[in-house]
Amino acid sequence: xxxxxxxxxxxxxxxxxxxxxxxxxxxxxxxxxxxxxxxxxxxxxxxxxxxxxxxxxxxxxxxxxxxxxxxxxxxxxxxxxxxxxxxxxxxxxxxxxxxxxxxxxxxxxxxxxxxxxxxxxxxxxxxxxxxxxxxxxxxxxxxxxxxxxxxxxxxxxxxxxxxxxxxxxxxxxxxxxxxxxxxxxxxxxxxxxxxxxxxxxxxxxxxxxxxxxxxxxxxxxxxxxxxxxxxxxxxxxxxxxxxxxxxxxxxxxxxxxxxxxxxxxxxxxxxxxxxxxxxxxxxxxxxxxxxxxxxxxxxxxxxxxxxxxxxxxxxxxxxxxxxxxxx
Numbered sequence: 001x002x003x004x005x006x007x008x009x010x011x012x013x014x015x016x017x018x019x020x021x022x023x024x025x026x027x028x029x030x031x032x033x034x035x036x037x038x039x040x041x042x043x044x045x046x047x048x049x050x051x052x053x054x055x056x057x058x059x060x061x062x063x064x065x066x067x068x069x070x071x072x073x074x075x076x077x078x079x080x081x082x083x084x085x086x087x088x089x090x091x092x093x094x095x096x097x098x099x100x101x102x103x104x105x106x107x108x109x110x111x112x113x114x115x116x117x118x119x120x121x122x123x124x125x126x127x128x129x130x131x132x133x134x135x136x137x138x139x140x141x142x143x144x145x146x147x148x149x150x151x152x153x154x155x156x157x158x159x160x161x162x163x164x165x166x167x168x169x170x171x172x173x174x175x176x177x178x179x180x181x182x183x184x185x186x187x188x189x190x191x192x193x194x195x196x197x198x199x200x201x202x203x204x205x206x207x208x209x210x211x212x213x214x215x216x217x218x219x220x221x222x223x224x225x226x227x228x229x230x231x232x233x234x235x236x237x238x239x240x241x242x243x244x245x246x247x248x249x250x251x252x253x254x255x256x257x258x259x260x261x262x263x264x265x266x267x268x269x270x271x272x273x274x275x276x277x278x279x280x281x282x283x284x285x286x287x288x289x290x291x292x293x294x295x296x297x298x299x300x301x302x303x304x305x306x307x308x309x310x311x312x313x314x315x316x317x318x319x320x321x322x323x324x325x326x327x
Contacts, residue, residue: 007166009089009091010092010095010170010171010172011087011088011171012082012089012090012172013172014083026083026084029080032279033077033275035279036069039279039282042286043286047062056134056139059136060115060119060143063108063143071108071109071274072274072278074102075175075275078176090172092166095172096158096177099157102177104150106150107146107204108146110204110205113241113244119134120216120219120237120241153201156196157197164190164193165186166186167187169185170185172185173264174262174270175267180262180266181262197256198257202253202256202258205252219238220238223238248273248277254269
C-alpha cells in the first residue's frame with residue numbers, strides 16, 4: 001500500500017504530441033460530443049413524450065441513449081480539455097473513479113444491447129406470446145439485471161487495479177484510465193491479473209457478442225418465411241441493431257480479448273466505443289426506423305407549432321395595443 005502511494009498523479013500521453021493534430025481532434029470531437037448530446041436527447045425526449053415508451057424496444061432504446069450520454073461524458077470532456085492543455089494530468093483517485101464508472105456504464109450498454117436483442121427475438125420468433133413475455137415488469141427486471149451485472153463487472157475491474165503498486169513511471173499511454181495501460185505501469189508481476197482481466201472483460205464481451213449474433217441469426221432465419229413487406233420491416237430493424245452491435249463490440253474485442261499488452265492502435269480503437277458509437281447510435285436508430293421518425297416529427301413539430309402560435313399571439317396583442325388610445 002505504501003508503494004502505491006508513491007504515484008499521486010498520472011500523466012496522460014493522449015492521442016498525439018502534435019499540436020496541430022490536437023487542435024484538429026479538439027474541433028472534431030467537440031462536434032461529435034455536441035452531436036451525441038443533441039441526438040440522444042432528441043431520442044429520449046421523443047420516446048418519453050410519445051406512446052413509444054410503452055413499447056419494450058423503445059423502452060430499452062431510451063436506456064441505451066441515457067447510457068450513451070453518461071458513458072461518453074466520462075471520457076470526452078476530459079479528452080477535450082487535455083487536447084488544449086500543455087500537460088495532461090489526472091489524479092490517482094480521479095483515475096480510479098473514471099475506471100470504475102467507465103466500465104460500469106460500458107457494461108450497462110453491453111447488457112442493454114443484449115436485452116434489445118432478446119426483445120427482437122421474442123417479437124419476431126414468438127409474436128403471439130410477445131406481450132406476455134415482454135411485460136413492463138419483465139423489462140424493468142432486465143434493466144435491473146443489466147445494472148447489477150455491470151456493477152459486478154466494474155467492481156471486479158476496480159478491485160483488480162486499486163491494489164496495484166505504482167512506485168515509479170506515471171506516464172499513461174492513453175487518453176483515459178483503463179486497465180491495460182495501468183497494468184503496464186505497475187511495479188509488480190501483472191500476468192495473473194492480466195488473465196483475470198481477459199476473463200472479466202474479454203470473455204464477457206465475446207460471450208455477449210456470440211449470444212447477440214446467434215439471436216440475430218435465428219431472427220433472420222425466422223423472417224425468411226415472412227411476407228415481403230413484413231420481412232423488409234423486420235430486416236430494417238435488425239440491421240440497425242446489428243450495425244450498433246458491430247460498431248461497439250469489434251473494437252472492444254480487439255482490445256480486451258488478447259493478453260495484457262498495449263498497442264498504439266488501442267487509442268484509435270477506443271475512440272469507436274467511447275465517442276463514435278454513441279454518436280452514430282441516434283442516427284442508426286432514427287434514420288432506419290419509421291416509428292422513431294414519426295415520433296420525432298409529432299413531438300417536435302407539435303412543440304414548434306405551439307411555441308410559434310404563442311409568439312404570433314403575443315405579437316398580435318402588442319400590435320393591437322398600439323392602436324388603443326391612452327386614458
